[in-house]
Amino acid sequence: MTNPSPFRSVPGSGAPRPVAVRPLTGSWRSLDWYVQETMAARGRGEAQAIVGERWRGPDTSALTERAARLARDQVEPVALRLAAISVNCGWSEVLTDTRSAAPGVPDSFARLWAVVAQRLGTVRFGAAPLLAVTNHSGAGLAVGGTRREPAVIWSDSTSPSRIDLFLAALARVDALNASSVATACPLGHVATLRRGSVLGVLNHVRRAQEYVQDLLARALETVARTPCAAVGVIAARTLVADAAASGVPPRLVTPAAQGLEAVLGVRSPIGVPPARRHLGHQQVRELVMLDRVGERVRAAAVWPAPEADAHIKAVVAVRRSNALLRLLADTVVDPRAAREFTRASRPSRPRADGEA
Incomplete structure (x- = not known):
């Protein structure tokens, strides 16, 4: 099961286990930079312009080609960053019912979204379960001897927004x-x-x-x-x-x-x-x-x-x-x-x- 944290795991219940959010690796780490860039935008138009520019380059095109081969434990982390970028741009939908790019969404961004959504098992993966449940569950707890903080935060200071x-x-x-x-x-x-x-x-x-x-x-x-x-x-x-x-x-x-x-x-x-x-x-x-x-x-x-x-x-x-x-x-x-x-x-x- 790949969609994030629907039910607590119970033996024999069929309920999936919680998802562990891992840091991005390799070329996927660029998504963290794009998230931060859209978070630093002064408005929705500026955030959309950033995505439009970044998704015109060869690096992001390569990500779409690699998405189908993503390791299973990297699918949710990638989807989490895409969800953050989409809400920063004010896109309530990225794909239409016909699975084409919604108005204002770059085709290249929509294509990557569609491949990741297919890996998750749903055409429209939900931003809130990713940004809240997957991002914040277990935050601040010691996991493997390290302190895990949310992968995506909007605060630009020590105090949360x-x-x-x-x-x-x-x-x-x-x-x-x-x-x-x-x-x-x-x-x-x-x-x-x-x-x-x-x-x-x-x-x-x-x-x-x-x-x-x-x-x-x-x-x-x-x-x-x-x-x-x-x-x-x-x-x-x-x-x-x-x-x-x-x-x-x-x-x-x-x-x-x-x-x-x-x-x-x-x-x-x-x-x-x-x-x-x-x-x-x-x-x-x-x-x-x-x-x-x-x-x-x-x-x-x-x-x-x-x-x-x-x-x-x-x-x-x-x-x-x-x-x-x-x-x-x-x-x-x-x-x-x-x-x-x-x-x-x-x-x-x-x-x-x-x-x-």
């Missing part, structure tokens, strides 16, 4: 959602459900979402008072593009989030934009398995069984988390979103006697 904080929070949310999916996976591998097994899963989901909401609330306070360079705001706007009036923007719906909805029996069907954007073939098969888990959960969650009340509470908790995640995403683009939310949620002061 709003988008870095946001993507780190999204990675932590993804890990909590993945743990709930892992807890539910065994329900699909038993002939008869044990009494209380579904209730235990639903209670786990609710408790995990309490952690998620606390995490997002704290991130909201920090992000709202953290600066962000212009290109970071452009990248954030690209990630939240095509969002509905409410709910999580499509590019921020990670495979683990879809897995969580599946085990609760509330997942959108395969084929809607969030699913099509982020899932490889293997992940689609895994979600079909999780859909069957969701069917068993819904069958057990009928009144007057205690599972019914637990199911409602779990679904409501996920929706509350999604609302906070959407608010956090909006705050990265414009910190006033958090301030307006704070004012709206602050309890009104009782009026004194005679006060108008």
Whole structure:
């Protein structure tokens, strides 16, 4: 499985293992330079001009030829850099439905994107799972005696920018959602459900979402008072593009989030934009398995069984988390979103006697 970190690995669950992000090697290291160049751009037009110039040269043409032969452990690192470049340029799509370059995207960049996407197993690999989950999972932990930092960061100083904080929070949310999916996976591998097994899963989901909401609330306070360079705001706007009036923007719906909805029996069907954007073939098969888990959960969650009340509470908790995640995403683009939310949620002061 090559798409990044959809579910925590569970023996017998079919869930893929987390992806380890390794540094680029050889000629692929030039992608790190191109990422930094687009991050230093003063605006979207300048970032696009940089990519247009770099992808006219022979070096980048050679990368496209080599992409089909990339070592398996280098596919995600390459895709991660391409995702960062694309959001810095404000490209919400790189390939059209016919797999040609989207308007404004250099053909040579789109060709490399298409080859890497094929290696990942999905036509449109998702920027958010790569930039958040793959980039930030395990960041700061000692791995093999070395400290691993995110491969891609927008901060140009020792203090992170709003988008870095946001993507780190999204990675932590993804890990909590993945743990709930892992807890539910065994329900699909038993002939008869044990009494209380579904209730235990639903209670786990609710408790995990309490952690998620606390995490997002704290991130909201920090992000709202953290600066962000212009290109970071452009990248954030690209990630939240095509969002509905409410709910999580499509590019921020990670495979683990879809897995969580599946085990609760509330997942959108395969084929809607969030699913099509982020899932490889293997992940689609895994979600079909999780859909069957969701069917068993819904069958057990009928009144007057205690599972019914637990199911409602779990679904409501996920929706509350999604609302906070959407608010956090909006705050990265414009910190006033958090301030307006704070004012709206602050309890009104009782009026004194005679006060108008």
